[in-house]
Amino acid sequence: MIQRPHLAVTLGDPCGIGPELLLRILGEISAQAEVTIFGTRAGLQLLEGSTFPGSPAPWTWTQGDNNAWQLRTHPGQGLATWIDPVPDLVPGDLTLGQGSAASGRAAALAVEAGARFVMAGHADALLTLPLSKAAVHAAGYAVPGHTEFLQQLAGVPQVRMAFVSPSLSVVLHTVHQSLRSVVEELDANQVAETLVFAARHFGALTANPALRIALCALNPHAGEGGAFGEEEQELHRALEQARAAFPEPGGPAFHGPLPSDTVFLRAVRGEFDLVVALYHDQGLIPIKVLEPGTAVNITLGLPFIRTSPDHGTAFDRAGRWAADPENTLHAADLALRLIQRRKA
Structure with a gap:
């Protein structure tokens, strides 16, 4: 039975x-x-x-x-x-x-x-x-x-807030803190930690070790080569660290930093399996607009x-x-x- x-x-x-x-x-x-x-x-x-x-x-x-x-x-x-x-x-x-x-x-x-x-x-x-x-x-x-x-x-020691819906999945790097503190505390090592954590835990959750993960940029147009801010340099360093954590073939692929005004639509259209957002509203506004009745909060870790x-x-x-x-x-x-x- x-x-x-x-x-x-x-x-x-x-x-x-x-x-x-x-x-x-x-x-x-x-x-x-x-x-x-x-x-x-x-x-x-x-x-x-x-x-x-x-x-x-x-x-x-x-x-x-x-x-x-x-x-x-x-x-x-x-x-x-x-x-x-x-x-x-x-x-x-x-x-x-x-x-x-x-x-x-x-x-x-x-x-x-x-x-x-x-x-x-x-x-x-x-x-x-x-x-x-x-x-x-x-x-x-x-x-x-x-x-x-x-x-x-x-x-x-570590958890991450994630949201899963039929067409879009998001992991948040930070959750309940001010936007000012998100910018002031942005750190390549910490973002890399979130990327690696998301890849391992969300990969296990979905039985997909080869996730295509997109990282949101902080500034408009992903900083436009420094014209709108230098924070994306931290994000590039984070992505390098995350890629180095999975040297074997068949692991996750990390993309970004990508402008947040387009990355969620690209994910919905099937280009990415998971989007990592840097702060609460960056990740939740798109998923609540696109999937207001079906997005589910899940705690990784x-x-x-x-x-x-x-x-x-x-x-x-x-x-x-x-x-x-x-x-x-x-x-x-x-x-x-x-x-x-x-x-x-």
Whole structure:
């Protein structure tokens, strides 16, 4: 008998759209995998009695042991084990559509519990729903976001944020830092490290050791031979180092630095397998414009599979059942496909 994959899911901020997304997709993902959810039950209790168009039929709880519950949605027969890391939190402590220290603490504790559950071997992958960085900071967690928090929990020296979609895949060199600091701290050795890291980890993820990797330039027209800045010289040195790290035939091919106003289109048309962007918006604007419903966030370098939808908490839409679950389904589907690939 083939064992079903086991997917751990963290609720995200309980006052955002995470709880309603979860309720809407649970039937589909629990048909393919065992599901364990980590989050405050108060997040779903905030939605009880909601009558907006598109809201699902009522869901039911069955209490188990040690703050574990069984959640079932109707119709669709979605079924999951629910573990509440903050059982003392009640709906009156939260405000739907508004992040707070209480909601941030609940979200952070859910991520911690979910990550430890996966690292202990109880699940095969982690799907994280959106949290609010401001709320997490208000709760006293000095982490920029999911990626850095998971790196800290896993105790790994290096991770990179990546985005995967049907037509475009992107790895970010830097993530949550100012654009000024990206320019001031640009360093050939560090960029080369990202290129080599991306080639190894994304190559393993896709089972393609011969990736065609494009590096974005920093300046317009890739600096136009120094007319618009000298930073591209650092990038040329980084590319030389990356190429030297793979001397054997059949390894990755590195291209660039290439103007970012054209490189993403070239990748979409099939010229490159992966684009390495130097900063957050350089990589995310193209993928969010081109693949708004299908781009999935994945963390490279963790000792487990982690995926996430490519959007935020949408506090202004919470509780209205208007959030589209498509992106979350794509994130769950990617996690399940990666589980299958690892077990093959």
